[in-house]
Structure formats: C-alpha cells, structure tokens
Amino acid sequence: MTGVLVIEDDDRIRLSLVLALEDEGYEARGVATAEEGLVEQRSRPADTVLVDLMLPGVDGFECIRQLRRHDGVPIVVVSARDDTHDIVAALEAGADDYLVKPVAIKELSARLRALRRRGRTLDPEVTMATLVFGALEIVPDGGEVRLHGEPVALTRTEFRLLCELAQHPGRILSRQQLLQRVWDHTVGDERLVDVHVGRLRQKIEHDTARPRYLLTVRGLGYKLQR
Amino acid sequence: MSRGAVVRRAAMRRAGLRTRVTAGFTAGALALSTAIALVSYQVTRSSLLAERERTAVRAAYLDATVVQAGLAADRPDILEILRSLDTGGNRRAMLHLDGEWYARNLDAGITDSIPAALQQLAQSGQPVVQRVRAGGQPALVVGVPLAPGTTFYEVDSLVELQNTLRVLAIVLTLVALSTAVAAASLGRHATGYVLRPLRRVTDAAQEITDGNLTARLDPTDEPDLARLTTSFNGMVDQLSARMQRDRRFAADVSHELRSPLQTLEAAASVLARRRDRLDQRTAVAVDLVNAEVARFQALVNDLIELARSDQPAERSPVDMVDLARQVCRTHQVSPEVVVAEEGAARVWEVDRRRVTQLLSNLVENALRHGGGPCAVRVGSEPDGHLLTVEDEGPGIRAEDREVIFDRFVRGRAAHVRGAGDGTGLGLALVAQHAAAHGGRVDVTDRPGGGARFQIHLPASPQ
Numbered sequence: 001m002t003g004v005l006v007i008e009d010d011d012r013i014r015l016s017l018v019l020a021l022e023d024e025g026y027e028a029r030g031v032a033t034a035e036e037g038l039v040e041q042r043s044r045p046a047d048t049v050l051v052d053l054m055l056p057g058v059d060g061f062e063c064i065r066q067l068r069r070h071d072g073v074p075i076v077v078v079s080a081r082d083d084t085h086d087i088v089a090a091l092e093a094g095a096d097d098y099l100v101k102p103v104a105i106k107e108l109s110a111r112l113r114a115l116r117r118r119g120r121t122l123d124p125e126v127t128m129a130t131l132v133f134g135a136l137e138i139v140p141d142g143g144e145v146r147l148h149g150e151p152v153a154l155t156r157t158e159f160r161l162l163c164e165l166a167q168h169p170g171r172i173l174s175r176q177q178l179l180q181r182v183w184d185h186t187v188g189d190e191r192l193v194d195v196h197v198g199r200l201r202q203k204i205e206h207d208t209a210r211p212r213y214l215l216t217v218r219g220l221g222y223k224l225q226r
Numbered sequence: 227m228s229r230g231a232v233v234r235r236a237a238m239r240r241a242g243l244r245t246r247v248t249a250g251f252t253a254g255a256l257a258l259s260t261a262i263a264l265v266s267y268q269v270t271r272s273s274l275l276a277e278r279e280r281t282a283v284r285a286a287y288l289d290a291t292v293v294q295a296g297l298a299a300d301r302p303d304i305l306e307i308l309r310s311l312d313t314g315g316n317r318r319a320m321l322h323l324d325g326e327w328y329a330r331n332l333d334a335g336i337t338d339s340i341p342a343a344l345q346q347l348a349q350s351g352q353p354v355v356q357r358v359r360a361g362g363q364p365a366l367v368v369g370v371p372l373a374p375g376t377t378f379y380e381v382d383s384l385v386e387l388q389n390t391l392r393v394l395a396i397v398l399t400l401v402a403l404s405t406a407v408a409a410a411s412l413g414r415h416a417t418g419y420v421l422r423p424l425r426r427v428t429d430a431a432q433e434i435t436d437g438n439l440t441a442r443l444d445p446t447d448e449p450d451l452a453r454l455t456t457s458f459n460g461m462v463d464q465l466s467a468r469m470q471r472d473r474r475f476a477a478d479v480s481h482e483l484r485s486p487l488q489t490l491e492a493a494a495s496v497l498a499r500r501r502d503r504l505d506q507r508t509a510v511a512v513d514l515v516n517a518e519v520a521r522f523q524a525l526v527n528d529l530i531e532l533a534r535s536d537q538p539a540e541r542s543p544v545d546m547v548d549l550a551r552q553v554c555r556t557h558q559v560s561p562e563v564v565v566a567e568e569g570a571a572r573v574w575e576v577d578r579r580r581v582t583q584l585l586s587n588l589v590e591n592a593l594r595h596g597g598g599p600c601a602v603r604v605g606s607e608p609d610g611h612l613l614t615v616e617d618e619g620p621g622i623r624a625e626d627r628e629v630i631f632d633r634f635v636r637g638r639a640a641h642v643r644g645a646g647d648g649t650g651l652g653l654a655l656v657a658q659h660a661a662a663h664g665g666r667v668d669v670t671d672r673p674g675g676g677a678r679f680q681i682h683l684p685a686s687p688q
Binding site: 010012013016017019020023078080081082100101102103104105106176189190219 | 480481484485486487488489490491492493495496499523530542543548552578579
C-alpha cells in the first residue's frame, strides 16, 4: 500500500476521489485545506500529494511551494482551471504534473504510477554507473546528483528528467519523447517539460541564461552536454 | 459582390485617395496660376503698349512741329530738316510731300512698311497711329498731316518692348509651373498629414484583430482627431470588456461544470469496479451512468474549446507523421494507416494541441461512421499543407456536406445505428481549428467509396 494525500476543499470530490483511489490500490487520505494538508504531510508523509488550486485560506500555489520547501514528494495538481497562466504558475511553484478536472480515474492512476517510479528509468539494459558531465555527477541507482562534489537536492521528477537526458549524452530528446519517458504521457502538454527544465537549470547551472549542461536546441528539444 | 463593385474597387486601388487629392490640388493650382499669368500678361502688355504709343505720338508731334517750322522757310532743305531731328536710335522720321518721300539715308526703304490705307487716311488730314511690321520687326507708325499733300511720318521700333514682353511671358510661365509643383507637394503633404490618424486607426484595428486587445490609439490634443480617438478607444474598450466577460463566463461555467463532473467520474468508476457484484438491472444502470458521464465530459470539454474560438493558434514545429501515428495509437487504430506523401514536408508550424484534437476528432468520426480510417495522409498542395483522413464507410451525402461542420449535427448513419454517443461538436471543432490556422476543411467522396476529409492549411502563417 502506498499513501496518497488528497487536498481538496469540495467534500464530494474529495470523498469520491479517495474512494476511487482506494479501489486502484492506493492508501488515500483526504483533507479540506492546505493548512491541514501541510500538517498531515509533516506528521504522516504520503508518497504522493494531489492538490486543488482553489482552496480557502492558503491557496494551492502556496501549498505547493510550502510542500516543496520540505521534500521532493511528487505533487499532482487536479484543478478545474485550465488557463495557461495557472498551469505554468502551478508547475513553477513546484508541481510535477497538472491534470484538468474531470480526470478519469484510470488516467490519474497511470500518472501517479509514473511519478512514483524511482530514478531508475524504463530501460533496464542501460548500466547505471555514475554518469559524469564535467563538474556534474549523476548516480542513477543511488538517486544522487553532485555538482562540484556538493550534493544537489532534486525532486523525483527533476531527477528522472536529468537521468533520461544523461543516458543519451549529447543527443537531442524532443519534448514529446521526454513527456513520454518521464511522465508517461502519450499526448501531453509540452509546457510540463519546459517548466521542469527551467527548474532543473536553476539547480545545476551557474548561469541559467547561458546554460553549460542542459541546452535547448531550438525547435527540436533538449540535450545534456558532456 | 457585383461586377460593378469589383470594377469600382479596382479603380480605387489604381488611384488612392491621396493620389486623387494630390492630382486635384495640382490641376486646380495649374488652372488658377495659368489664368492669373495670362491675365497679368495681357494687362501688362496692353498698358505697356498704350504707354509706348502715347510717348511715340507725343514725340512725333514735337518733331512734326519742328518740320513744319522748317518747311515754312524759303526753299527749305528737307533732308537737312529731317537730319536736325533728335530721333534717337529707335525712331525714323519721313516726310511725304506732294507724292515724294523724303527720308534720311539711313532710313531709306522704311516707307514700304507704311500701309497704303494709312497713307490715304493721313492725306485726308487725319492724324494716324498703327502698329506694323517694319523689316520683320514690330514697329509703330505715327502719321501727322502738316498740310494738304504733306504728311510727316515717324516709325518707332517696338523691338525692345517685344523683348520685355517675351521675358515677362517666360517668367510668368515659370511661376505658373512652380505654383503647380508646389501645390502638388502641398497636396501630397497635406493628405499624408490628414490620413496619418486614419493609418493609425488601421494599424490599431489590425493589431486588435491579431489578438492584442490592449492596443489603443494614443490620446491627442487635436480637436478634430480627439473625437475619432475617443470613440475608437471607447469602442475597443467595450468590445474587449465584452470579450473578457464572455471568456470569464466560459471559464466560470467550465469550472462549475467540471467540479461536479469530477465527483461523478470518480463515483462512477467506483460503481463500475463493483459491476460484477450488482444484479443485472443495476449493472445496466451503472453502464448507462458511466457512458453518459463520459459523454457529458466530452461535451463540456468541446463546449469550452468552442468558447475559446477567438484565441490565436500557438504555433511550433510539429512532426505531423509522428503526431498522426500517436493519435491513431490513442484510438487503437493501427499507425500503419498513416502515410507520409513523397515530397511533402513532415514538420508543420502549427498549434500542437489544436491539431491533435482536430486529427483526433476526424479519426473518431471515421471510427464512428466509417468503420475506422483507412488512410491518414500527410501531404502538400501548391500553396500549403494538406491533411487527408479517409474511411470506407457509406460516405457523406452531397446535401449533408454543407451542414456537417455546423454545431450539434450528427451523422445520419449514427441515427440509424442508434448510437448517438458523439457530442455533435467534433466536426465543428475540426472546422474551427482549421480556421484558427488560416485554413479550412472540406469533405468529398473517396474514390472507391467512403468519405475523404481534407484539411487545407497555408504553409506560411499570415
């Protein structure tokens, strides 16, 4: 059993989501406010958090930021809002994925499974020795990243994104390929990739405007430079 | 548009407002300055001539007095008398006495220039003045009868006056022409100045059409333009407020519908999981609830999408063959049906989300009414991209082709089968997404039976 914390102020949605997720094999708990959710997550950490954006008191964006301050738990936004602005703001606050209500339970479950995968990627053939990119060291099996010998704290999704790029040094991966491999999306929102790349750069790049490792290839995608 | 209107529009395009006003200015100025020049020339000319005539007559009378005094002496030496006259370089004096001409040597032959009619008139005792040509030059003849049979003539050259008039004519012509040129440039400048606010209005309107609802005209102090600016900006304010209200309404509605749908979806999935444990009647009811929740969900999503029709396409390079294969896989259709036509570009500059939905809806339509797509072609046509989806179903009847892209129209085939599970908005969205890219959709018969939907997109975004 794995724990999912549902932060949702609408009682009926919360109850139905908890019931449906329990059916899918998750140990689900629901709370109605961000404040309760933050307390709950500190006392009994769940390994995935679902959060609504429009919450009374502390809103979803702030809730994501505060959760992010403590750990790299996968956070999935489930919101009725589908503005580009909201999606990007939620991802920038630290969310790992964004789903627009109403989301089918099968799809939600698939997304949760993808996010809970450890740093190890889908391809078991690839040897997971330490990968070195200049001053950047990545240990896929250990879930560790070091820059100039100092450990870098990455969320699980950021780590998986970095590993995916690191396994193909110097090769361009398109946003769609990354969506498929990291998030398990068949047809997905490319902003998810862009925002995560931005967050990753802030942690591993000296100058995010002129990246040394994680390069954008215009019109094609991203690559990690040795 | 009628044929006449087309012709008129073509004519207007040939000569713009600015050109026409400038031409009018020029023509008017030219006519006016020409008229003024002609009148001034005439007035100056006649007054100069009159002045000259008066001077010549006065001088001739003075000389005539001298000649008369000389003739009064005994046996006068006529030539000596004529020589004693102070005539300057321009005047020539002659005396006609009893049928004989007397003139200084220098002036010999000049008598031919005096017309016979004039001589007769003078001989009858009448003083005469006439303009003539003497030796090819303009001249003035003054005849003063001294006594019966005796007439004194003076021929006064008008060459200098003629030269003066010629210079005057040249100057006036130049003035008239330069006035016309000045008027042309003034007209051009003035219309440019007057049309500038119009151009600004056009630019602002274009910007607003392109989706920038914050575009406004800069406020101006010019009283004539201030009204235009104020009313234009007021109109755009109202329009954009209304559009924002509509958009907010769509967002509110979507939120209000989506939240209960989420509950329905989750609760229905809980029911569906326990279907096996339900009695048959309840199980059928659960199936109905599940199917309708799914349809309701699709309907809400399509409605929200339609409400957003005014948003411009967010273009990025998209590999259409990959996308088409992906869409087929999502709908459990073999990706083998996707064909990349030879020589056609695979990567298009399009809005990925919209084109995905467009293709998805066409594939769904083919699945629902045509037994599934038999070919999805990524191709090209002379001035753009061409996306074709074909099925081997019953095809679309000619009278239905016009309306199938309207909202809430469902295929007759579906009606017959009794499986009205579409939202009735799928093809309307296809048309809308094509239009958002500056393109269009049409449907024809597939050779060999079935329907052929084609999306025509311009290659370069306007």
